[in-house]
Amino acid sequence: MGQLTKIRTAKAKTRAPKVNKADLPLGKILAGDCVEEMRKLPDASVDLVFADPPYNLQLGGDLNRPDGSHVDAVTDDWDQFDSFTIYDNFTRDWLTECKRILKPDGALWVIGSYHNIYRVGAILQDLGFWILNDVVWRKTNPMPNFRGTRFTNAHETLLWCSQGEKSKYHFNYRAMKTLNDELQMRSDWTFPICSGAERLKDDEGNKAHPTQKPEALLYRVLLATTEKGDVVLDPFFGTGTTGAIAKRLGREWIGCEREASYRKVATARIEKELPLDESALTTMQSRKTQPRVAFGAVVEAGLLKPGTEIFDKKRRWKATVRADGSIECGKEVGSIHGVGKTIQNAPSCNGWTFWHYEAGGEVKPIDAARGLYLLAAED
Numbered sequence: 001m002g003q004l005t006k007i008r009t010a011k012a013k014t015r016a017p018k019v020n021k022a023d024l025p026l027g028k029i030l031a032g033d034c035v036e037e038m039r040k041l042p043d044a045s046v047d048l049v050f051a052d053p054p055y056n057l058q059l060g061g062d063l064n065r066p067d068g069s070h071v072d073a074v075t076d077d078w079d080q081f082d083s084f085t086i087y088d089n090f091t092r093d094w095l096t097e098c099k100r101i102l103k104p105d106g107a108l109w110v111i112g113s114y115h116n117i118y119r120v121g122a123i124l125q126d127l128g129f130w131i132l133n134d135v136v137w138r139k140t141n142p143m144p145n146f147r148g149t150r151f152t153n154a155h156e157t158l159l160w161c162s163q164g165e166k167s168k169y170h171f172n173y174r175a176m177k178t179l180n181d182e183l184q185m186r187s188d189w190t191f192p193i194c195s196g197a198e199r200l201k202d203d204e205g206n207k208a209h210p211t212q213k214p215e216a217l218l219y220r221v222l223l224a225t226t227e228k229g230d231v232v233l234d235p236f237f238g239t240g241t242t243g244a245i246a247k248r249l250g251r252e253w254i255g256c257e258r259e260a261s262y263r264k265v266a267t268a269r270i271e272k273e274l275p276l277d278e279s280a281l282t283t284m285q286s287r288k289t290q291p292r293v294a295f296g297a298v299v300e301a302g303l304l305k306p307g308t309e310i311f312d313k314k315r316r317w318k319a320t321v322r323a324d325g326s327i328e329c330g331k332e333v334g335s336i337h338g339v340g341k342t343i344q345n346a347p348s349c350n351g352w353t354f355w356h357y358e359a360g361g362e363v364k365p366i367d368a369a370r371g372l373y374l375l376a377a378e379d
């Protein structure tokens, strides 16, 4: 529960120094080194950073399959660092800039593999970021371990971090639960690696980028931790997966990418992407973001009349609704929450979901009456 109080809702953001969005290079891929490019951006101006930095794979020599064919691994220059120290210094530099440009209630996502994620994790903690979750992306179709000398490397790790231990951050808990068939979304996510029509190809039909991330992964990250209109920055833009999904979901985006060929692929990709309709973008809201409704107001509005019998789901207790919104259950009298708590001898009780009523031959939680009240209030 302590965690929940820190979550920012769409309505209650932490006050940040005002940055005019028009002063930001929204919808642009900044050409060059991300540290240099981020240094040009104002403090506290970005809601979310999604970073897919070089892995520092340290691959030595070519990798072939048992049939002799060549494995298309990440051997590009951008993934080469001469030592861990050089990689760590680079990591500290770009994370420092992320920390500065993020709003106080902004958040950071970093994705990586065992080669780099532990180093990145330690450095971001040293800089004051607070890890909220480590999410495991389990790949349904990972590349096998061709030499048969180790386990198949079948996952990557994402770190989701707030600006600090006490910082607010944004989490669309309700939308995530809805996305997951009404089950709380867990920290292990299963997606295939990017393939088929989604995989971008160059003019010769080869992969346009060795580490293009699946769109579904970015879709979940952005839906879970941003709102429509939020500014999302990706310092390692590659093929622009973050930009494409941000555009689709009505978020603003900024990318940094130092390789011209990737910028070209990303630009063409994002141009083709269409934003979803305003109505399609509305997600389920948690109770915290909905206006508070007193049970008395529901009674007053005639949606549950005084004298109505309410009961728990298993019909172990029944109570009567009174004119002032209190309820009576045997000797206990009080609010829907208080009486529910006392009769169950529980530390707390959400009366809206505990008590039920009958309407049109159906048993419904009294929360349904609150829903009707909210609907009427919207008209």
Ligand SMILES: C[S@@+](CC[C@H](N)C(=O)[O-])C[C@H]1O[C@@H](n2cnc3c(N)ncnc32)[C@H](O)[C@@H]1O
Residues within 6 Å of the ligand: 032, 033, 034, 035, 052, 053, 054, 055, 078, 209, 211, 212, 213, 214, 235, 236, 237, 238, 239, 240, 241, 242, 256, 257, 258, 259, 262
């Ligand atoms: C792991 S890939 C990101 C792939 C991307 N998430 C996608 O879905 O296509 C890392 C990218 O960062 C770029 N990069 C590496 N170092 C950089 C730096 N210092 N500044 C800007 N871009 C950099 C590389 O060219 C590469 O495209």
